[in-house]
Amino acid sequence: MAEQTPDAVFRILIKADIQRVWHELTKTDAAQGAVFNAWLHTRGGLVPGAAMQMRTGTGKHVLVVGEVVEFNPPHRFVHTHRFTQHDDPVCQVAYELKQVGASVEVTLRVIGMPPGTATAKSMQGGGTMILNNLKSIAETGRPSLGIRLMYLMFDWLEFVLPAKTQSRHWPL
Template sequence: MSADEAGTSPAAVTMETEVFEVMIRGSIEAVWREITKTDELQGAIFNARMHTDGLKPGGQIRMRTASGAYTSVVGHVLEFDPPRRFVHTMAFTTQDDPESTVEYDLEQQGDQVRFRLTVTMPAGTKSAKQMRQGGTMIVNTLKRIVETGRPSLGIRLLYRLFTLLEGISPKRCRSENWPL
């Protein structure tokens, strides 16, 4: 039965918002680079590489494994205001859940940057559960990378595990299924 047949519509999805915030010793430019770079892996965002047809409103985003063979997240840019605000949609390729919205807000405060990650996601979904768990990891890993130059040992080991398990990713996540 479709959502319309059930008397609901995609617009009727209940959304919830989580906010993750951290103070990072460093420059706003360093933090901005870590969350928007496309020329290397994003160590704070699950060691994925951002592929895009343009970091501008309407631009598409694909977060791919280091090898590029699998795509874990798809979305599009809603706002891009360097180096202060970046907003995009996202959906996990492993889920059929409605899109979430991810907001990155940065504010230089002396020798630190207030970094806020706000995620608005469909309530009660697997995607929401993953985002709640992942949000804390993202802000803490971003802080560690900007302040020390690399993620913690535990995160590096986790990323190594991701690489080893890449081959068992679902076929639906193959990057050829998610072109730009």
């Protein structure tokens, strides 16, 4: 059996309605500002077994591929996760939302990361950023200025993404 790192668990309290937070994490009609401004695409909707991708705004590159494992609005969304630029094994990402008074507790859990991989390193560093961005968007309507500038740079530098991430290599 392959060795795995312990689950990476990130948690934050957001002063917003649970439906607003849920929509931000599952929308397919706009960029997901909390998740690196990527666009969530699926075939057949967000239902268990459906293929999904996170793409750049132009749609020319696929950043993440996966499959919906669980979809229980507005409390739990689980999907498999594989970065297209790495040849690492698949892991799972679980978002769990719980109403706590006037706030929503959001837990982001990354399950089954193989140790020492680029995916594990990216997920360990990205979890806090995703939740902080989600909090900012849900509470103020947009990510911080620094994040917006970073996303602008992502757009400008899309051409440097590896050729293996091009959408033609990842049909949905």
